[in-house]
Amino acid sequence: MSERIPVKNISPVKVHQPDKNKHDNGYNPRSRIYVRAVTGVLENVRRFMGLWFLGAFAVLPWITYEGSQAILLDIGAQRFNIFGLTLWPQDLTLLAWILMVSAFALFFVTTFAGRVWCGFMCPQTTWTFIFIWFEELFEGSRHKRMKLDQRKMDFDKFWRKTLKHIAWVVIALLTSITFVGYFTPIDSLFIDFFSFSSGFWATFSILFFTVCTYANAGWMREIMCTHICPYARFQSAMFDKDTFTVAYNKNRGEHRGPRSRKTTSEENKQKGLGDCIDCNLCVQVCPTGIDIRNGLQYECINCGACVDACNGVMDKMNYPKGLISFTSEHELAGGKTKIFRPKLIGYAVVLLIMTALLVFEIMSRKPLEIDIIRDRNSLYRETNNGLIENVYTLKILNKSQKLQSYNISVTGLDGHIFKGKTEISVAGGEILNLPISIAINPNSLSETVTEFSFTLQTTGDNNEPVEVSGKSKFLYPDL
Secondary structure, three states, X not given: OXXXXXXXXXXXXXXXXXXXXXXXXXXXXXXXXXXXXXXXXXXXXXXXXXXXXHHXXXXXXXXXXXXXXXXXXXXXXXXXXXXXXXXXXXXXXXHHHHHHHHXXXXXXXXXXXXXXXXXXXXXXXXXXXXXXXXXXXXHOOHHHHHHHHHOOOOHHHHHHHHHHHHXXXXXXXXXXXXXXXXXXXXXXXXXXXXXXXXXXXXXXXHHHHHHHHHHHHHHHOHHHHHHHOOHHHHHHHHOOOOOOEEEEOHHHHOOOOOOOOOOOHHHHHHOOOOOOOOOOHHHXXXXXXXXXXXXXXXXXXXXXXXXXXXXXXXXXXXXXOOOEEEEOHHHHOOOOOOOOOHHHHHHHHHHXXXXXHHHHHHHOOOOEXXXXXXXXXXXXXXXXXXXXXXXXXXXXEEOOOOOEEEEEEEEOOOOOXXXXXXXXXXXXXXXXXXXXXXXXXXXXXXXXXXXXXXXXXXXXXXXXXXXXXXXXXXXXXXX
16 A cells, blocks of 8 residues: 555646637638539439439329328328328337338448438438529529628629528428328318418428428538438448448549649659649538548548549549549458458348348238227126126227228137127228127036137128137136
């Protein structure tokens, strides 16, 4: 205990206060990003995929199937109609399987090709580029937009800004009505909303999602990707040195600097210059405002805009393309990318197994369900002719979207007398509460509790009949 811990004297750290003279606007948590338009192969792919998913989003709720809306997620009625499939709260396991398949599909794609979901398919990215397109339409190119914002308000600036925001609100409103149309009949929703006769929750939902879309795609933009979306934070856990991501070839590009187009690549190498001419186009076209030349960053959404911009510059300079490209860390180091690796194969195997289980769950799902409820008021009663009677309520759920007829029978209870309807019809997606009673001679009973089954079978259908059974108990304690 006589030993002493050595103490080291450390000089106090000098705190550097920011120079207020260098910051005209004071503290600004977000410097606005003016995204420059770009053309190229990856940009065409991104636009095609964005338009395809946007078109599917807009068209699907308008499709009808057998006289009703094909996709209607009716939360009030607690049922989801997806073409010929109707899902109920009892089918929650299907939703769990779908979420698990989606999660492992995301893991697989991210391990293989990085954050391509964000760059090519994410709704936030798609709507952000739509809003940027309207911004360019009314305010001009990147340079013109910057100059416009620096100007004082005049009539030209006022009408351009006004038309831009009107277009943003219209797109946000149409998006919101379409989204709410997945949860309530969309044909009547449009008419009711614009005639000011829609219900409170429908109106509130439309206005709420309109504000959210307008704020996210018009104002927040990259903040959603860099600060709010959790995917940006945990995506690096799925990356490895063989993951394809947008990357800058530092060995080929450095040292960067301007040069004449007439000089060859060999002449530039003799001057100590790489292929990067330091034009900063890769930064100007980036929707999150990062410089890909600084290495892999979590803000990168792998949209490939910088790849197209750099390839265009390389064409003009007569340099080979690929200074910025989708590549792996191993390939940048001079090695070869390993496509088939244990982690990627593992994700693929799990994804295939879960997809197969999901398909099996859907294929084996029966469009009929029965729930048996015993009378809670009395265990049994004795009739005038000496029979013992138990009372039940059958809750019959028709999970299909068509009117179905069913035949009811009892098995496992010899000598019983069935009192109630044995043939019923239930409308598609409806629940029928059917009270029935079963009577039996006490001499036919050998136990105080006798287990038996109710069986329902479809009738009058050309397809293969569907049959379900539910177990219950016949009670006679005084036996």
